[in-house]
Amino acid sequence: MGEDRVKINHEPLNFFDGVFIGSIFAIATIGLSFFYTTTGVFNFAHGALLMLGGYLTYTALTHLKLPLFFAAIFSVLLVASFMTAFYYLSLLPIRKQHITSIIITLALLLMLERLITVLYGPWGLPFPTFFPGVVNFAGVEVSLQKIYVTISNILVIFVFWLLISKTWIGLGIRATIDNEDVAEALGINASRMHLLSVFISSAITAFGGINIAATLFLSPILMSQMNVVAITVSILAGLGSIWGVIPAAFILGFADVIGATIFGGWFRFVSMTLVVILVLIVRPRGIFGQMERIV
Numbered sequence: 001m002g003e004d005r006v007k008i009n010h011e012p013l014n015f016f017d018g019v020f021i022g023s024i025f026a027i028a029t030i031g032l033s034f035f036y037t038t039t040g041v042f043n044f045a046h047g048a049l050l051m052l053g054g055y056l057t058y059t060a061l062t063h064l065k066l067p068l069f070f071a072a073i074f075s076v077l078l079v080a081s082f083m084t085a086f087y088y089l090s091l092l093p094i095r096k097q098h099i100t101s102i103i104i105t106l107a108l109l110l111m112l113e114r115l116i117t118v119l120y121g122p123w124g125l126p127f128p129t130f131f132p133g134v135v136n137f138a139g140v141e142v143s144l145q146k147i148y149v150t151i152s153n154i155l156v157i158f159v160f161w162l163l164i165s166k167t168w169i170g171l172g173i174r175a176t177i178d179n180e181d182v183a184e185a186l187g188i189n190a191s192r193m194h195l196l197s198v199f200i201s202s203a204i205t206a207f208g209g210i211n212i213a214a215t216l217f218l219s220p221i222l223m224s225q226m227n228v229v230a231i232t233v234s235i236l237a238g239l240g241s242i243w244g245v246i247p248a249a250f251i252l253g254f255a256d257v258i259g260a261t262i263f264g265g266w267f268r269f270v271s272m273t274l275v276v277i278l279v280l281i282v283r284p285r286g287i288f289g290q291m292e293r294i295v
Contacts, residue, residue, distance in 0.1 A: 014140050014257060016150075022253025023153035024212060026246050028226050029233040030157060031205035033245045036234070038177055038197035039087070041095050044105040047227025048112035049202055052079045053209025054127070054218050055116055061128050068130045072210055079206035084199045092194060109227075117220050124219035149211040156207055157246065163200070164242075173197055229272075236276050238286025248287055251275065 032046040043049075053075050060071035086108065094100050131144040164170035175183040176193040183190055209223070216222060233252055237244035252272045259271025279287060 014261070016140065016142050016146075018250070018254040018257040020146050020150045020215075020253075021256050022250030023150045024208075024215070025229055025233050025253050026157060026249035027153040027204065027208035027211060029230040029237075029245045029249055030160065030242065031201040031203075031208065032230045033234050033237065033240070033242050034160075034204070035198065035201040037240050037242055038173060038201070039091070039095055039194055040098075041087075041091055041101045041105065042098075042239075044102060044227075045108040045112065046205060046230055047223050048109045048116075049079055049083060049205040050209035050212060050226055050230075051116055051220060051223035052082075052112065053206030054213030054223065055120060056206075057210045058125060058127055058213065058218055072207070075210060076203045076206045079209075080199045080203035083202035084195055087198045088195060092191065095194075113220055113224070122220060124217045124222070127213045127218045130214070143215075146215050149215045153208075153211055156204065160200070160204060161243075169196065232272065232276055236279055236286055238283075238288045241286065241288035244286070244288030 028050060031049070032043060035041065035043045035046070056075035056078055057071050060066045060074050061068065064071070066074065090104055091101055094104075129145055131148045133144045134141045135144065135147070136142075164173065172183070172188050173193050173196065175186065175188055176190045180190045183193070212222070212226060229252075233245055233249050236252065237248035252275060255271045255275045256268045259267040263271075
């Protein structure tokens with residue numbers, strides 16, 4: 001009987017892993033939240049865009065032999081352009097028909113997942129290591145690649161904040177979100193703002209897919225799991241709260257690491273689920289969900 005009980009580990013908490021996982025959750029989610037906030041469409045194909053970012057970069061690195069920077073730029077621009085074109089042709093005309101738009105994004109998710117599985121196979125692929133080596137962080141060895149990914153995630157989110165909060169592009173997007181009719185009266189092309197928002201959100205998502213592949217692994221299964229994680233983080237933050245995604249992501253990141261440290265890796269999603277349930281009991285709209293859509 002004693003062997004059947006859950007074993008509790010007594011290993012020290014790896015603080016860096018909490019920051020790393022939190023940054024991964026944030027970069028994997030913020031594009032989904034921004035897409036929904038700006039267009040009103042909840043994009044269930046989000047996980048497929050993460051997947052595309054990772055697989056296209058893998059192809060550019062291993063087959064086209066491009067340097068990492070150009071491989072990443074190539075993948076991000078391709079994914080963002082593809083999703084913007086798809087939105088313009090399929091979602092923009094019917095974006096206020098919520099059920100129809102959900103069905104279309106689900107169809108896109110299934111199509112891309114199937115395409116990637118056919119082209120690359122259902123198994124994991126080894127993503128190239130571009131920052132080999134480890135450093136000692138508070139008594140724990142941390143790979144340089146993880147450090148690079150964590151810093152780049154935080155930097156991209158900061159640049160995104162600057163773009164939305166401090167530039168005329170961000171002003172136009174925020175005005176369109178607040179009131180499309182007033183924005184149009186002020187000379188802002190609302191449809192163009194929607195397309196620009198889709199491009200930005202998809203670019204961030206593709207970048208997130210690259211960093212997920214670079215530090216975890218590259219497989220359709222992982223990206224499907226990250227789709228669930230992104231939706232979970234969005235719900236915890238409150239649908240429509242872009243900046244609420246960041247603290248929500250780090251809360252779940254540390255819950256993931258604490259659960260795994262105490263009970264083992266099997267407890268990762270359990271600890272995250274418990275946190276989400278407890279928060280939603282107290283705040284059914286999520287931590288920052290006072291309004292439907294918040295920038």
